[in-house]
Amino acid sequence: MEALKQELKEKIIAVLNLEDIAVADINDTDALFGDGLGLDSIDALELIVLLDKDYGIKLTDPKEGKHIFQSIDTMSSYIAANRTK
Amino acid sequence: MEKKTYIQAFCTIENNKIVLNGETVFESENTGFADFSKKAYQHFEIGYPKFFKMDNLSKLAFLGSELLLKAQNPNDENNTALLFANKSSSLDTDVKYQNSISDKENYFPSPAVFVYTLANICLGEISIRHQLKSENSFFIFDAFNAAFMADYANILIETQKAKNVLCGWTEFFGEDYKAFLYLVGNEGAIENTKQNLEILYNK
Amino acid sequence: MKKEVYISETNCITPIGFDVVSNVKNILDGNSAIQKHDNKALLDFPFFAAIVDENKLxxxxxxxTSVASYTKLEKMMILALQPIIENSGVKISHRTAFILSTTKGNITALENSEATTIESAQxxxxxxxxxxxxxxxxxxxVVSNACVSGILAVSVAKRLIQxxxxxxAFVVAGDLVSEFVLSGFNSFQAMSNAPCQPYSENRTGVNLGEATAAVLVTSNPKNAKVKILGDGSINDANHISGPSRTGEGLVLSIESALNESGIDKNNIGYISAHGTATPFNDEMEAIAINRLGLQNVPMNSLKGYYGHTLGASGLLETVIGIESILQNKLFASAGYDESGVSQAINVIEKNKDAEIQYFLKTASGFGGCNTAVIFEKVN
Incomplete structure (x- = not known):
């Protein structure tokens, strides 16, 4: 799980072009949206693509994303439980 | 047109160089636009992380507008219209997006790329950054159309749709780019005419 | 005294008609251009869209003409312009502008891998x-300003003539349904898997559509249908893809148009709104309309008939809006059932007769852009 979390942080930084944020800056429980990393609605859509592309998980209802993308913790447990690749 | 308007400041970005009002304010080695734009961002201490989410066209337009709007009186800002044009629209990003859907086995269209497949998105980026709730429009011409740009900026000011107009020719395709941005208002030294714009554009 | 500017010729090419008369007849009969399509070359799964039949075209x-070397979009643009240029009797001169509005133009050219494709896509x-x-x-x-392009082109024409x-100015607007835009809107999870329902409780998103429309904007009052009274195109300065939650840019655009028109807002008899049927867009419009006190004015979205025709939509909807006030008929907002916006608006539920002197056309789009134009009927 730790490896997955590390990998997720690296991917999020790369995919969302978070230029001035390092892996060490993101805590597992930090809010990804709102006050935390400050991600927005396009980032959320991009995370849905990331789940599909890298883990073979298709989210059809964007509302589901709200719970899954709360933090690195919630995202990694969802991926671990549902990944197909 | 009865009333005269004036070019108050102008800026050119091309060949890894930024020239503001005729003076070179930043220059870097030829290492590609991504690197050049990042170095310019750092040099001018812009401090706006959203910059790195933008596509090349928006980065180009954003950098130029940053230099021209920084010096402006903040009270004027909300009345500064944006009038931009180029030749290749958003084709630089369109090609990138098309590549993401051309292989059916590896088909992952990116919303963050798709949103930039519209040329006017760069106007949105500038408007957000400077909180310009103002007139804006994006046009496409085969080449810099000085006559149109002079006329339309004059119209915006004369009809009181705006107090100032930030005008820009922001062309980006592949590694070829050129930005020529300038600020037009009621006062200034250089009259906003087709002839003057052509001289400044070709400088 | 400002020069008066009119629209004196109109035309449109859509899946439900290649002239204005047949389009209006289909709207009055409740015939929508939106159909279910199953075309893997466009999208991996079946989708609803409004597509022009190529054989018919x-x-x-x-x-x-017998010249064949035109793309689908070019044919549709030529067909839209041809009769109005002919009917107008205008002798094309150096005083005649040609304004073309589109978001993606011949974007399908990029599907080919030849070196010439970039040129064709310009x-x-x-x-x-x-x-x-x-x-x-x-x-x-060329006006390319996302989904406001079509109506912005009218405003640009009017300003240049004034x-x-x-x-x-002859103005033409057009966009096609392509794999490019379908996949993009789908990646935004903005597509409806049923015919779209602007302003309705159960709306889930857009259907894309294709169309071209053309008008003659002129200072010559001969054969004038409407006078263009005022216009504004103001940015939200809020988000590049999401509409402003407060409707700020749309409110400011309508205020700018009203201010220039010199008419009292209570004189507006009809609003031809944007109404894409995405949850956020329609909600934003309802908020803006209420902020301006225009919530009792009959309004519709024509997206239920044509889908979202992107850069064509603003001009196509203006062409239909003009017919609406010339024929004294308000057209039902197709797909509307139960209100799904937080503030009351007067969505037209059934075709009905109404005497209207002034109408407002609005549009909003990606990049935070908004445009509003006010028209007056010329009797």
Whole structure:
């Protein structure tokens, strides 16, 4: 799980072009949206693509994303439980 | 047109160089636009992380507008219209997006790329950054159309749709780019005419 | 005293008609252009969209010219312009502007891997091809400002004529349904898996559509249908893809148009709104309309008939809006059932007769752009 979390942080930084944020800056429980990393609605859509592309998980209802993308913790447990690749 | 308007400041970005009002304010080695734009961002201490989410066209337009709007009186800002044009629209990003859907086995269209497949998105980026709730429009011409740009900026000011107009020719395709941005208002030294714009554009 | 500017000729090419008369008849009969399509070359799964039949288009185009080397979009633009140029009797001169509005133009050219494809996808080349067909003498002006392009082009034409840069302008707007835009809107999870339902409780998103529309904007009052009274195009300065939650840019655009028009807002008899049927867009419009106190004015979205035709929509909806006030008929907002916006608006539920002197056209789009134009009927 730790490896997955590390990998997720690296991917999020790369995919969302978070230029001035390092892996060490993101805590597992930090809010990804709102006050935390400050991600927005396009980032959320991009995370849905990331789940599909890298883990073979298709989210059809964007509302589901709200719970899954709360933090690195919630995202990694969802991926671990549902990944197909 | 009865009333005269004036070019108050102008800026050119091309060949890894930024020239503001005729003076070179930043220059870097030829290492590609991504690197050049990042170095310019750092040099001018812009401090706006959203910059790195933008596509090349928006980065180009954003950098130029940053230099021209920084010096402006903040009270004027909300009345500064944006009038931009180029030749290749958003084709630089369109090609990138098309590549993401051309292989059916590896088909992952990116919303963050798709949103930039519209040329006017760069106007949105500038408007957000400077909180310009103002007139804006994006046009496409085969080449810099000085006559149109002079006329339309004059119209915006004369009809009181705006107090100032930030005008820009922001062309980006592949590694070829050129930005020529300038600020037009009621006062200034250089009259906003087709002839003057052509001289400044070709400088 | 500002020069008065009119629209005196209109036309449109859509899946439900290749002229204005047949389009209006289909709208009155409640016939929508939106259909279910199953075409894997466009999208991996079945989708709802409004698409022009190519065989029908080719037959109509053969009546105009035997030259075959035009794309679907070019044929549709030429067909939209041809009758209005002919009927207008305008002698095309250096005082005649040609304005073309589109978001993606010939974007499907990128699907080919040849080196010439970039050239074919350039919007200025599209404009040049159409301009050469009709012999326009001035450099084409291409407006590419996301989903407000079509109505913004009318505003640009009016401003240039008022400033005496031109005497008249032929304006054409068009966009196609392509794999490019379908996949993009789908990646935004903005597509409805049923015919779209602007302003309704159960709306889930857009259907894309294709169309072209054309108008003559002129200072010559001969045969004028409407006078263009005022316009505004103001940015939300809020988000590049999401509409402003407060409707700020739309409110400011309508205020700018109203201010210029000199009419009291209570005189507006009809609003032809944007109504894409995405949850956020329609909600934003309802908020803006209420902020302006226009919530009792009858309004509709024509997206339920045509889908979202992107850069064409603003002009197509203006063409239909003009017919609406000339014929004294308000057209039902197709797909509307139960209100799904937080503030009350007067969505037209059934076709009905109404005497209208002034109407407001609005549009909003990606990049935070908004445009509003006010028209007055010329009797």
């Amino acid at each position: 080719d037959r109509a185009f053969a009546n105009v 919007l200025s080349n599209l404009a040049k091809k159409i301009a050469d067909f009709f012999g326009f003498k001035t450099e084409p002006i 400033a005496n840069v031109y005497d008249e």
